[in-house]
Amino acid sequence: MKRDSRLSSVLHALLHMESHGKPMTSEDLATCMSTNPVVVRRTMAGLRESGFVRSDRGPNGGWSIACDFDRVTLRDINAALGEPALFAVGNRHENPACLVEQAVNAALDDAFDAAEALLLERFATVTLAALAADFRRRFARHKSENGTKAHA
Amino acid sequence: MKRDSRLSSVLHALLHMESHGKPMTSEDLATCMSTNPVVVRRTMAGLRESGFVRSDRGPNGGWSIACDFDRVTLRDINAALGEPALFAVGNRHENPACLVEQAVNAALDDAFDAAEALLLERFATVTLAALAADFRRRFARHKSENGTKAHA
DNA sequence: ATAATTCGTAATAACTCAAGTTACATGAAA
DNA sequence: TTTCATGTAACTTGAGTTATTACGAATTAT
Numbered sequence: 001m002k003r004d005s006r007l008s009s010v011l012h013a014l015l016h017m018e019s020h021g022k023p024m025t026s027e028d029l030a031t032c033m034s035t036n037p038v039v040v041r042r043t044m045a046g047l048r049e050s051g052f053v054r055s056d057r058g059p060n061g062g063w064s065i066a067c068d069f070d071r072v073t074l075r076d077i078n079a080a081l082g083e084p085a086l087f088a089v090g091n092r093h094e095n096p097a098c099l100v101e102q103a104v105n106a107a108l109d110d111a112f113d114a115a116e117a118l119l120l121e122r123f124a125t126v127t128l129a130a131l132a133a134d135f136r137r138r139f140a141r142h143k144s145e146n147g148t149k150a151h152a
Numbered sequence: 153m154k155r156d157s158r159l160s161s162v163l164h165a166l167l168h169m170e171s172h173g174k175p176m177t178s179e180d181l182a183t184c185m186s187t188n189p190v191v192v193r194r195t196m197a198g199l200r201e202s203g204f205v206r207s208d209r210g211p212n213g214g215w216s217i218a219c220d221f222d223r224v225t226l227r228d229i230n231a232a233l234g235e236p237a238l239f240a241v242g243n244r245h246e247n248p249a250c251l252v253e254q255a256v257n258a259a260l261d262d263a264f265d266a267a268e269a270l271l272l273e274r275f276a277t278v279t280l281a282a283l284a285a286d287f288r289r290r291f292a293r294h295k296s297e298n299g300t301k302a303h304a
Numbered sequence: 305a306t307a308a309t310t311c312g313t314a315a316t317a318a319c320t321c322a323a324g325t326t327a328c329a330t331g332a333a334a
Numbered sequence: 335t336t337t338c339a340t341g342t343a344a345c346t347t348g349a350g351t352t353a354t355t356a357c358g359a360a361t362t363a364t
Contacts, residue, residue: 001156002322002350003242011256012244025339034244036324041340057340058332074259088240090155092164092186099294103287104163107226111274115267122263135255142251154320154351177310188353193311210361211309 001088006043006081009033011074013044015132017053018069023062043081050080069132075123086119087112153240158195158233161185163226165196167284169205170221175214195233202232221284227275238271239264 013029026037026044033040044063047053054066078084090112091105165181178189178196185192196215199205206218230236242264243257 001237001240002153003237004153004240004322005242005244007241008243008253008256008260011260012250012253015252015256027339032250037340038325038342039323041342042323045341055340056332057330057338059334059338061332061339063340074263085153085155085240088153088156088237089159090157091160092157098164098184099290100167100287101160101164103283103290104160104167106286107278107283108160108163111226111271111278114274115271118270119263119267122266126259126263131255131259134258135252138251138255153322156351179310189311190313190354191352193313194352197312207311208361209309209311209359211363213310213361215311 003088004084006084007074007078009035010043010047010077010081011128011131013040013063014047014053014065014077014128015135017063017065018128018132023056023060023064025062029063046080046082047077050076052077052080067128069129070127072128073124074126074131075120077128078120078123086116155240156236158236159226159230161187162195162199162229162233163280163283165192165215166199166205166217166229166280167287169215169217170280170284175208175212175216177214181215198232198234199229202228204229204232219280221281222279224280225276226278226283227272229280230272230275238268 013033016029016032017024026040029040029044030037041055044053044055048055052065052067052072053063055061055063091101091108093101094105096102096105165185168181168184169176178192181192181196182189193207196205196207200207204217204219204224205215207213207215243253243260245253246257248254248257
């Protein structure tokens with residue numbers, strides 16, 4: 001089952017955009033997301049509609065951050081992508097006439113609903129600012145491990 | 153993203169097999185799972201290897217239950233299917249060099265791991281016997297609602 | 305033995321859906 | 335008015351699943 005990596009890609013893009021300082025073109029972003037500009041525009045469109053980023057045309061145009069990283073969570077970003085299906089597994093028929101299948105679906109749905117609730121709850125606890133902070137921690141450690149050979 | 157419905161299908165099949173009493177052919181099962189016999193054999197092969205069902209060739213052959221419904225859970229059945237990926241969403245690169253992407257992946261993985269653990273835990277609490285009992289409850293209610301007009 | 309039934313499985317075809325691509329229109333800046 | 339950049343529709347590609355075909359192997363009944 002092929003996985004949808006748009007959430008991962010978009011977060012990656014947002015963090016790069018923040019440290020970049022000035023607008024990044026779809027082409028820039030496509031390079032860093034290893035995809036192509038049209039896909040970037042399609043994907044980012046949802047974020048723009050939700051007000052998390054803005055896009056400007058023409059020379060010096062491109063994508064820029066339009067939100068407070070402290071106030072936006074992974075859950076918000078996921079919602080802006082259109083709440084893509086989180087689970088790869090599901091019921092064959094959503095409203096089966098067969099009572100056996102109804103019993104099976106009910107049991108599976110209970111479990112999936114609980115897991116989905118937990119996942120979204122977790123997403124809601126992670127702000128973009130927290131992600132950015134984690135990146136800076138990794139960056140600092142990376143520098144201290146690789147920057148001065150004396151410490152190796 | 154299309155969903156994998158093998159778990160749902162297989163549970164459906166197991167419950168039918170139990171009430172059927174005698175072996176069911178791949179063709180019988182294909183009808184009730186709305187697929188075709190070869191797919192049934194492929195799907196059930198995992199359950200046979202795990203010892204939950206048996207298959208016999210030749211006339212009067214077919215598939216039959218080979219386990220105690222009280223001792224087998226949804227988690228066991230899911231494992232017998234080869235632990236198919238549960239999530240439709242994932243990271244673009246599993247081991248990225250980019251530190252930004254590493255930070256993003258770490259956050260997402262935390263959330264997914266927690267949700268997966270919960271889901272499997274839930275699966276482990278539901279036995280096939282419980283599913284069968286739930287079906288019988290539904291069947292009884294169905295009869296009382298439709299069988300005697302006096303109660304309507 | 306022989307015919308009929310049923311599973312086992314490899315090979316292949318058909319289908320589905322997301323991602324990628326092309327093409328062109330729109331708008332902004334210099 | 336030229337250049338840069340996004341917006342978007344239409345189309346192509348490609349990966350992954352499921353369905354189908356075809357044939358082999360095992361089992362039962364006669």
